[in-house]
Amino acid sequence: KNEVEQSPQNLTAQEGEFITINCSYSVGISALHWLQQHPGGGIVSLFMLSSGKKKHGRLIATINIQEKHSSLHITASHPRDSAVYICAASFGNEKLTFGTGTRLTIIP
Amino acid sequence: DGGITQSPKYLFRKEGQNVTLSCEQNLNHDAMYWYRQDPGQGLRLIYYSQIVNDFQKGDIAEGYSVSREKKESFPLTVTSAQKNPTAFYLCASSMDSGSADTQYFGPGTRLTVL
Numbered sequence: 001k002n003e004v005e006q007s008p009q010n011l012t013a014q015e016g017e018f019i020t021i022n023c024s025y026s027v028g029i030s031a032l033h034w035l036q037q038h039p040g041g042g043i044v045s046l047f048m049l050s051s052g053k054k055k056h057g058r059l060i061a062t063i064n065i066q067e068k069h070s071s072l073h074i075t076a077s078h079p080r081d082s083a084v085y086i087c088a089a090s091f092g093n094e095k096l097t098f099g100t101g102t103r104l105t106i107i108p
Numbered sequence: 109d110g111g112i113t114q115s116p117k118y119l120f121r122k123e124g125q126n127v128t129l130s131c132e133q134n135l136n137h138d139a140m141y142w143y144r145q146d147p148g149q150g151l152r153l154i155y156y157s158q159i160v161n162d163f164q165k166g167d168i169a170e171g172y173s174v175s176r177e178k179k180e181s182f183p184l185t186v187t188s189a190q191k192n193p194t195a196f197y198l199c200a201s202s203m204d205s206g207s208a209d210t211q212y213f214g215p216g217t218r219l220t221v222l
Contacts, residue, residue, distance in 0.1 A: 004150070033210075033211075035213075040215070041196060041198075041215065041216040041218070042213065042214075042215045042216060043198065043200075043213035043216075044213070045210050045211060045212065045213075048209075048210050086150070086151070088150075088151075095153055095156070095166065095167075096151075096153070096211070097150070098150030098151040098152075099150055100148060100149060100150045101150070
């Protein structure tokens with residue numbers, strides 16, 4: 001069965017802290033997506049990766065294909081990073097399978 | 109500006125009424141998707157379309173219907189047969205139908221059935 005699990009469900013941190021959000025999946029994938037959902041509900045795609053590591057500003061996404069695991073890191077976190085972060089996996093068909101999300105709150 | 113629009117942002121309907129949610133994109137994308145989001149659950153796929161005049165059921169299609177008469181538009185009708193229609197509905201599009209392609213999301217419509 002194609003499954004995606006995220007941890008933690010909720011994460012609260014102080015401004016400036018280094019943040020890590022984890023995503024594991026059940027079987028081999030063709031791509032792993034990281035998405036950001038702000039309180040208003042809109043979703044923005046952050047990364048799509050199938051191997052290695054990608055970086056955009058203070059955000060870094062990594063994936064370990066052998067361990068079936070991906071991480072999203074935020075360096076020098078800021079209150080504007082507060083959002084729900086969602087990982088989603090492509091298991092080789094046209095559909096994405098989504099995790100339940102990690103709610104991140106950064107306190108000033 | 110290119111993007112996806114959904115309207116309205118909030119929608120209230122009485123139980124037993126059909127309601128249609130709008131989704132329009134000007135990104136020239138071939139593929140479009142409808143998702144449903146409920147508290148504590150991941151997004152679930154309702155319907156998707158890879159090309160005009162063609163669409164496929166997703167994981168939770170019962171009680172919903174769609175049409176794809178134009179490339180830019182993919183409206184979703186929530187019928188009275190949908191047992192729990194109150195939810196947040198998101199439309200998305202991608203250049204092609206491969207799930208390894210980046211999907212672009214609309215702002216969503218929050219439907220409340222009274």
